[in-house]
Amino acid sequence: xxxxxxxxxxxxxxxxxxxxxxxxxxxxxxxxxxxxxxxxxxxxxxxxxxxxxxxxxxxxxxxxxxxxxxxxxxxxxxxxxxxxxxxxxxxxxxxxxxxxxxxxxxxxxxxxxxxxx
Amino acid sequence: xxxxxxxxxxxxxxxxxxxxxxxxxxxxxxxxxxxxxxxxxxxxxxxxxxxxxxxxxxxxxxxxxxxxxxxxxxxxxxxxxxxxxxxxxxxxxxxxxxxxxxxxxxxxxxxxxxxxxxxxxxxxxxxxxxxxxxxxxxxxxxxxxxxxxxxxxxxxxxxxxxxxxxxxxxxxxxxxxx
Numbered sequence: 001x002x003x004x005x006x007x008x009x010x011x012x013x014x015x016x017x018x019x020x021x022x023x024x025x026x027x028x029x030x031x032x033x034x035x036x037x038x039x040x041x042x043x044x045x046x047x048x049x050x051x052x053x054x055x056x057x058x059x060x061x062x063x064x065x066x067x068x069x070x071x072x073x074x075x076x077x078x079x080x081x082x083x084x085x086x087x088x089x090x091x092x093x094x095x096x097x098x099x100x101x102x103x104x105x106x107x108x109x110x111x112x113x114x115x116x117x
Numbered sequence: 118x119x120x121x122x123x124x125x126x127x128x129x130x131x132x133x134x135x136x137x138x139x140x141x142x143x144x145x146x147x148x149x150x151x152x153x154x155x156x157x158x159x160x161x162x163x164x165x166x167x168x169x170x171x172x173x174x175x176x177x178x179x180x181x182x183x184x185x186x187x188x189x190x191x192x193x194x195x196x197x198x199x200x201x202x203x204x205x206x207x208x209x210x211x212x213x214x215x216x217x218x219x220x221x222x223x224x225x226x227x228x229x230x231x232x233x234x235x236x237x238x239x240x241x242x243x244x245x246x247x248x249x250x251x252x253x254x255x256x257x258x259x260x261x262x263x264x265x266x267x268x269x270x271x272x273x274x275x276x277x278x279x280x281x282x283x284x285x286x287x288x289x290x291x292x293x294x295x
């Protein structure tokens with residue numbers, strides 16, 4: 001029974017990670033490509049971690065909570081790196097499918113900008 | 118939040134403040150240490166408390182404002198809402214990717230911020246990036262607007278309203294209710 005649950009979770013995780021990778025290949029500009037790996041993978045990695053927690057918690061070695069920590073670190077670091085990548089892309093004025101936002105003068109924007117991380 | 122006009126109590130408070138600058142961070146670090154050690158023995162608990170006390174003290178300059186959180190129920194509910202949104206929006210983004218990129222309408226949105234504290238803004242930006250379909254891209258220098266890139270933008274006013282009511286309002290209640 002447990003093995004069935006774990007298998008389903010692992011398969012779901014693999015499928016979502018695959019879709020995230022597909023997004024990286026198929027989407028057509030930097031900003032949309034950023035969405036694939038940073039997001040579709042949160043659920044992918046999430047399912048894998050739940051599977052891991054279920055598996056190791058039911059093998060007699062006591063509750064396994066390292067996965068909670070992995071989730072926490074992942075949820076803190078993934079958005080920060082996505083934010084920094086997007087900001088760098090804006091700074092470099094990469095080609096964008098979306099109309100560019102009317103930007104503040106870059107020099108002023110740089111001087112005291114603090115990133116939201 | 119400190120009221121400097123009354124007498125002795127604030128002095129004692131500020132001494133406590135210097136000794137234990139961020140009680141919430143101390144508690145959080147202790148819990149993280151226990152999770153890392155994967156045990157709840159008294160020794161690990163004390164060690165975690167020691168780290169939880171020392172690390173915020175050594176990184177004081179990184180936390181100029183006092184970290185405060187009120188209304189734990191609102192916070193819990195917020196975490197629930199975010200997890201639910203991650204789940205639903207992941208499915209939506211997966212569908213968008215599979216359906217084909219030709220029909221996407223990506224766009225930028227300027228989100229006017231009501232939040233003012235660094236921690237709350239960081240958490241909001243993190244939340245926006247975690248929920249699929251949106252990435253926070255840039256915080257304006259005056260910290261009034263957050264630039265967001267949306268994967269498939271149909272109605273920017275609706276997106277802003279959703280972010281404001283679902284994420285920003287609870288964060289404001291928890292971290293900035295004064």
